[in-house]
Amino acid sequence: MHGGRSPWLGSAQRPVSLVRESLKCDALIVGAGITGSLIAERLTRQGLDVVLIDRELPGRGSTTASTAMLLWEIDRSLSQLTEAYGFERASRAYRASLEAVAGLKSLVLQFGLSCELRDKNSLYLAAGYTAKDLFDEHQLRARAGLPGDFLSHQMLLERYGVARAGAIVSPGAADADPVQLSLGLLRIAVARGARLFEGEAVEYDAASRAVCVGLDGGCQIEARSVILATGYVMPSIVRSNIQTTSSSWAIATRPQPQNLWKDGTLIWEDSKDYLYARTTLAGRIIIGGEDSDRAITPEARDRLIPEKSRRLRQKLAALWPMADTEIEFRWAGTFDTTSDGLPLIGPVPGAKGVYAAYGYGGNGITFSFLAAQLIGDLIAGSGSPLLGDFALDRDG
Ligand SMILES: Cc1cc2nc3c(=O)[nH]c(=O)nc-3n(C[C@H](O)[C@H](O)[C@H](O)COP(=O)(O)OP(=O)(O)OC[C@H]3O[C@@H](n4cnc5c(N)ncnc54)[C@H](O)[C@@H]3O)c2cc1C
Structure with missing residues (x-):
């Protein structure tokens, strides 16, 4: 798998x-x-x-x-889900997801689980030249009572040092050691x-x-x-008629606490081949994506680790030019997904x-x-x- x-595999596990x-x-x-x-x-x-x-x-x-970004924002935007199922059903899924992250955080706190859980904001980046769709998404989210602010290109650059057409920044996410x-x-x-x-x-x-x-x-x-x-x-x-499997690749840099972006906000992008990035407590940067539904067998997927790692490294350099992109961990995994x-x-x-x-x-x-x-x-x-x-x- x-x-x-x-x-994440620091300590040995008992059989x-x-x-x-x-x-x-x-x-x-x-x-x-x-x-x-x-x-x-x-x-x-x-x-x-x-x-x-x-x-x-x-x-x-x-x-x-897993890169264990505990996002409440779903792979399909609220706009896409609304188009498919109507506003009420779409916003019900989004609100349930928001409450799920909050519930998970409370559970970890209640039991004092030691898993590096940290409260985080998330930054949903526009992938193309315009942030128009993201602005519409933000307005629909506001109508559904979901938290978050729209950032224009200029605001995004000033607050986060990230050069994209725009973004939605939202509270209520988290990251952890899965x-x-x-x-x-x-x-x-x-x-x-x-x-x-x-x-x-x-x-x-x-x-x-x-x-x-x-x-x-x-x-x-x-x-x-x-x-x-x-x-x-x-x-x-x-x-299931709507389930498919997909592989994803990720890399983690060596620790560089002095080089991280503001608050280690979780970053993900509105694009087909996906891009997601986070930091760790030790100050590493993890970046993943390059998802593919073709390289599914472990052999095919793992053969691509060197090539996908190189591409992720380039994407990291483009996203966050001050990063030290030396890779310390590289890996791949498979997960399943649905058409909606x-x-x-x-x-x-x-x-x-x-x-x-x-x-x-x-x-x-x-x-x-x-x-x-x-x-x-x-x-x-x-x-x-x-x-x-x-x-x-x-x-x-
Ligand atoms: C690279 C990558 C990055 C990801 N990043 C994120 C992220 O940032 N945030 C997020 O929320 N999700 C992320 N995911 C998705 C997330 O990792 C998975 O959805 C999640 O781990 C699935 O957990 P699971 O327990 O259902 O499955 P698994 O962790 O795969 O556990 C299933 C278990 O079932 C066992 N099993 C299978 N068949 C049998 C059988 N017949 N009998 C007995 N045991 C069996 C397996 O051995 C396995 O241990 C990512 C996935 C990948 C691959």
């Missing part, structure tokens, strides 16, 4: 024990990345007996590759009694009252609810008791939080209009 080396016998539980979570960890925290908080399995070490999937965030949440769930194992789910049987999941070693886990949190690899019981930019969260059609959380695009961690909340509520018996908006069988 990722190749190369990201800055997790294998599933050696068949088990029963209230809820089985398949996948222990950021999604599985958030769901485990949520369901153990609801008092459920939870089992988590992962075929690799927890957090070593796309979560390790692996420490994920492992911290897992520790909380395990301390509450969740059982974490190494194991690969290979079969799902949802025909009886409980869901039965077959593992590669032959054992089975029976659960009243099964939550699929397997990153971009969707098992065959989940079908909204996630796939909720019950799996035709499989009673099975829930799934996929299709996050660039808002992986924000939407993971939302998934934990929505699926937790569903299992507890309550719904939300967002479940219709994010339905797995929607056509987009």
